[in-house]
Amino acid sequence: MIQSKIKAQLQAGYGKPKSESFDFFRIEQFFANRPKEKTNHCISDKTYQDLDFDEVFMFVDRTISKVGQQYLYARLRTIDFVDSKISQHENLTKTFQADSELREDVGIHLSNLSHQNAYYISSLFLKPHLQPPDWFWIVKILPFISAFILFLLPFYPQAFFFLFGVLTINYVIHYWNKNNVYQYIASIPQLLRLNQVAKEILKHERLNPKTDALNQAVNRLDEMGYSMSFFKLESKLQSEVGMIVEVITELLKALFLIEPLLLFRVLNQIDAKRTQIATVFHYVGMIDTALSTASLRKGLTHYCQPVITKTEKKLIATDLYHPLISNPVGNSITLVNKSVLLTGSNMSGKTTFIRTIGINCILAQTIHTCFANEFVLSPMRVFSAIRITDDLLSEKSYYFEEVLTIKAMIDESQSDITSLFLLDELFKGTNTVERVAAGKAVLTYLNKGKHIVFVSTHDIELTDYLKDTFDLYHFTEVVETDKIAFDYKLKKGNLKTRNAIRILELNGYPGEVIREARSLSEKIAPASH
Template structure:
């Protein structure tokens, strides 16, 4: 479809599609919905540890092309929450294609979503996830005072002395009015945005193609609309643009004090909102899903080589064809097939082992959550993701690197026996201890993890570990090309274990003293000989 760009704004929307979003990412706010949501029906919620290992925040900033803060929060939850099935995949793909092929429809949707782009929109989740402030036990006095003010004003023409009653009540009302301000300010960022959310949801629901997302959404919209008048009486957070507006605000504030309206309206609204949490969340999810699908369409547009994965609900091979790491510019692609055996990688530092493990992890995550992968083809079973890649000392809790690793891998062993399919990603297992125990414990743990319905991708510098596991793991390696004065990496995955040892050669290239180099070579030969004798 040819779309005529009528305005600069339309042109900006058109040009933004397929581009990385230039924005400030406030993860404390972005995570609000995810942290407070219950995930009982999820296949897996990605742990903070695995998120750290897979550079999740950087991945999210790359993936996120949403236009609303609601969509941003919803997408974050979507990316960390592996679903139990492929529910709604076909419907979602149809909408993604609409966004891709029809720029006029896409821009119309973007304009609606942009109405929810202010930072305050993040707080809408508090209206259906947080506990609301409860009215005080003496709330009945507020009603009495309000009624007394009204009665005094009505009867004042007949009895002038009622002015003193009204004045006394007014003084009391001032105290209650400003006591209530702290309660009011708690909702100053959320209630006005709820009205915008309702309007946006109504406009989007008017599009026939969106109605399948939430067929009964009109009921939720109507429920919130019943509260619209009372909520709109609060001029929460609005800037005063002129003297007339300031005067009008002063008069309204005076009326609120006389009849002590704000506490009456606020606690009345909160009772209604508390009863209709599910209706508010339905609006949130509806708008969030649309924005997330638009974001996925933009993500695919920006990716030169992406694919839609084939996800099996049964045990199946993992097949990756020309897979790459999406966060690395001009990343090298690699292919692999994993069936009965797991994968053990050898190679020197910086050769690409850990990056390849992360590539598998990230693409597995986006396959199962966004139905999108970075490569020519990717097929895999539905599986949970666990990792032990980036581990550090926890000094505040007095835990050493080794102890942290022990606890992380213990968790892996426990979940490996649960019957569900799992993907385990490990980098240099037990590198916090001595060589003999590292190899012995590593072999035992990796043999255990590779059983049942589990895929393991593990890297190691220990060639001996590769020899011990060759019956249970397929061996692959990454290697470098060492010249007289250069070291070059091709980052290509190669079959078999690494045969060349270039660590000492790299020291030599970097100008280490010749005496150090010669001693290192002599000790290496001596140790190799000892190991060979022990093998016999």
């Protein structure tokens, strides 16, 4: 009955975004604590925020388990230039797309890891564990003393007083250890579930990679099942038993110090099996991520599997769109050995287009799915300088924040690995002359070698300086009799129209202001050329 209910929920939710709340603090724990040196590129917090990736993640995430959700988050924040990883993900995704029965059966098993406590599994193989104190040898002796006194009681009733004294000491140790047990009461029972879920999924021939490492990992975690089942029982007892039963069980556990002895024994076993736990965690996370990608694709009007080419400095997009915009306008662009300089007024679509490029470049290299009809790119890292603010706490001005952010990009451009640099309104925090001069110099520098730059600007002067090395594109609004309309279409070439003053007029600025602005504009425009 429960399975049929879960199956119905999975069928109803397939292809649709989640309606639940997202606990990003717990979701990001696997990514935050995992070793970073094994990846080619980690998406920085700055770039993640610039691209509004919390919102993108909430749209992309169709995982069923908390393990899969953590794994997907980490995958979207790490780019690995490993073809086999992408092909494995694509093969699994297509398997789920083609077989609804398999999809639902796996989904039912993954739902066993949908409890919030499953977020804590990753801490078992990524974080240090509690260590027994120096005096723990006493804990190993006291249960034998308790057993000996119990044996003596029928023959020597006065031994009860010794038992009472030992029990008092044991109770102190027992409740000292309670806080230790509570730290693992959520994660260890979920580890049992994780291994059971992996075993069930591996029964499907098409989902079994048949690697010795994975099968050995599952078997080795099975060996711990008896010890770890105590924590499952403890978790159940806390929620289901009555007062009398609880008092009796607490007495027995204290008398023989069952909890501290079992806890540190299990932690020692877990510590020795970190690699195996990680292997099983990655496998279940990988399966759920592929299932999530299949569901994502089902709900899209159009998408593509990107082509990742070895040709350097190449990016082609056809009907590219932003996933979070309702009724988005698709745009196309072809770049070969060039970067892009975007001009246009505010709200015309420049920044959104830059974000769209960045989001799709990341998704192409992580879940092999792009919001476009065609997307071709060379392997690349992604860096951005889009959303910059003053840092009042450290007394850094807007301009100084810009300087530090751009300097970080310049440092990254020294790498031989292709990078995509996304910039919005370079050096907004300074005067026009120095902004144009510094902007031209920085953009020329970033555009060296294999790197690709997407930059938006209001400084038309930059187009003259960069037209040989940057392709020029623009967005523009249409000013009609009494309103402003945006078509959000990317257009080739430099922006020709100037509508800023007309927009002021449409918004009711005094005639005196409009006349003076136009007069001054006519004088300044020729001088600037």
